[in-house]
Amino acid sequence: MKSMMKVLSRYVLSAAAVAVLLLVINFAVLTIWLFTEKNDKNYYSIRQTADQLTFTKEGYELTGSGRDQLERNNQWAMLLDPAGEVIWNYKLPADVPKSYSISDVAGFSRWYLKDYPVSVWRYDDGLLVVGSPKDTMWKLGIMIPQKSMDNLKFWIPLFLILNTITAIFFALMLGLRLFRSLKRISNGIQDMAEKRPVSLPINGVLGDLAAGINKASSQLILQETALNKRDSARTTWIAGISHDIRTPLAVAMGYASQLEEDEGLMKEQKDLAGIVRRQCQRIKDLVSDLNLASKLEYEMQPLRKEQASLAPLIRSVAADMINDHISEQYTLEVSVSDNAQNGQLLGDKQLLKRAVSNLILNSIKHNPEGCDIKIELSKDGENFILSVADNGTGFPKEVLERLNELKEDVDHKEGVDYKEGVDYKADVDHKADVDHEKGTETDALKEQNNHGLGLTIVCQIIKAHNGSTHFTNLTGGGCQVICYLPALNS
Incomplete structure (x- = not known):
């Protein structure tokens, strides 16, 4: 159970950390992108246009480099006098008026002029206006109180903390589902280790794993049953052999002892009888040891x-x-x-x-x-x-x-x-090999x-x-x- 809780806690913390990290990365990428777009090298500054516009005897004139830059950016320009009249222009669109009131100037300075995104610049003799094609620029006027900006140092950490808590909450909800599945798997493995039958539900994310554990458990139960049956049969067989062999073995040992002590037999015959008696005793000891070993092996010998x-x-x-x-x-x-x-x-x-x-x-x-x-x-x-x-x-x-x-x-x-x-x-x-010619046990027997x-x-x-x-x-x-x-x- 402790190991499962450890897995869950690591999963939740890891998921929350990944969520917060992604949030920070996205915020950083968005900020970098906005600043990059604002300072794009293809954006022609209105100040540069103002610097290229000069007044001559023939009137206002834009230098060649200034015209090239406006052409390159597909822009147009006009100069308004204090009365709002257009006193100079360059490629002014036909649908753009040539006279403006103060309210008109205030409107297009902040937003758009006939849907053209424009920029304005205070010029010596009036107001310079540079426009771009429709649907090429997005203007957004934002006014934020200074107090709110000052409070950002408080709101940003709070924002991150709240997002972290939210990420942990959702990770915990998802993790609990995984935890329940893993807990069933863990209990199944524990039952299988203790030789208990396992039957896990095979639905959910870990269904295939649960099915594999169920199959392995069934095979282990079958193997355990077969082994127990085999061991029981072997133990019974050994015990039966041990019991059945005692009587004929005792008879053989008795006759061998009599022959070994018979004064009427030759020494070679007595030696052979002694070999038979000793081998019978060895068989008796072996059967006794085998019976004891079998009982100890299967914990049938009472201690x-x-x-x-x-x-x-x-x-x-x-x-x-x-x-x-x-x-x-x-x-x-x-x-x-x-x-x-x-x-x-x-x-x-x-x-x-x-x-x-x-x-x-x-x-x-x-x-x-x-x-x-x-x-x-x-x-x-x-x-x-x-x-x-x-x-x-x-x-x-x-x-x-x-x-x-x-x-x-x-x-x-x-x-x-x-x-x-x-x-x-x-x-x-x-085998109790005997050299019958010499009447002695062979080296193999020794x-x-x-x-x-x-x-x-x-x-x-x-x-x-x-x-x-x-x-x-x-x-x-x-x-x-x-x-x-x-x-x-x-």
């Missing part, structure tokens, strides 16, 4: 937020990792700054633990030769800064770019299309990409807690994931 101390939670996850997952080639160090020791946040403890464990497991899984993992927690103003870093192989360049793109998607979109965004290494075949879904879940969990995630490689080797989480005020 049980409560006040929680982040430092003890991180230590608990690290202790569980040391007890259950970490072998001798890995070291795990936890460092908590003083200002973060007692800090709390509002969050879901289980999901936060899942995020921290995913980050640690990411370093373990992708550094099979071992690495040092360091977890640091600090507090900067209103945010916790959680850093999980290792000195392993780090992220490949294309992986790092994809992870940060994924992070941007999670930060700025309502959901991520996992078909396109989850697995940053799409051309890696995720390099199998598990970053995508686990780190996607990390991004989604942090985002669900109004935080952000950043992925980077360290200069000396290894990688670092930094999570920013809002802390509760003390």
Whole structure:
């Protein structure tokens, strides 16, 4: 609303300024034109005629240059004596009298003589009259009181002020019509941004624009409906697959475990059974992660937020990792700054633990030769800064770019299309390739990409807690994931 009022005020002021400027320009042009016409070089001054008229023994005589100038301007002239009689003339029209009374002289001096515009000049022996052709000059006699002229310095500014007010008034009337149309357009755009249906009237100056907005709104509603339908179907499908796969997967894992522990089998056969069991476990974890990622993406995962101390939670996850997952080639160090020791946040403890464990497991899984993992927690103003870093192989360049793109998607979109965004290494075949001759997993399996879904879940969990995630490689080797989480005020 404020922006619309700003547009209206600027429109009104601009229109008023243009109107006043045009008024001033027109007045100036009119004044210049009048003075230019009055002093036109083709206008022959009667004074010059008087200077060219001389008295000789033969009578009054006009010099040659004087006659040429009268001829050039198609003018005539006559000289009246004190009695009003014509004592000399040059090309006097036939319908012009040769004798005049005082009242006649007073009349044509101010106006016209037989419709001829004339000028008069006091001459030594009488009155010199110079006339021009009919309908060539316009004479206007104006008498203005001196008091009125003195008051012009007051009336001219008042005139400009009144004209400015009038211009603003009419501009405001026209602007209000435009304002009402723009307000409807603005409200329509706002509704469209908030995914509400828009139906604007298509009459008026902005009718075409309103029709375009209506069409765009209809298309957006259709797209939103189609996307919701697709997302709902995908979520339902993932949930169904997750449920249906558990029973056969549990059976396969059970038989694989029995075969792996069967003393009657050869070592090579036991190894193959172990590979089957581990891949079944991997499928189980993948399905669980996929189900969780889908729920987080569409905000179907209920968040049980409560006040929680982040430092003890991180230590608990690290202790569980040391007890259950970490072998001798890995070291795990936890460092908590003083200002973060007692800090709390509002969050879901289980999901936060899942995020921290995913980050640690990411370093373990992708550094099979071992690495040092360091977890640091600090507090900067209103945010916790959680850093999980290792000195392993780090992220490949294309992986790092994809992870940060994924992070941007999670930060700025309502959901991520996992078909396109989850697995940053799409051309890696995720089959559990087994070298049956040797009974060992192939290099392709060892390099199998598990970053995508686990780190996607990390991004989604942090985002669900109004935080952000950043992925980077360290200069000396290894990688670092930094999570920013809002802390509760003390």
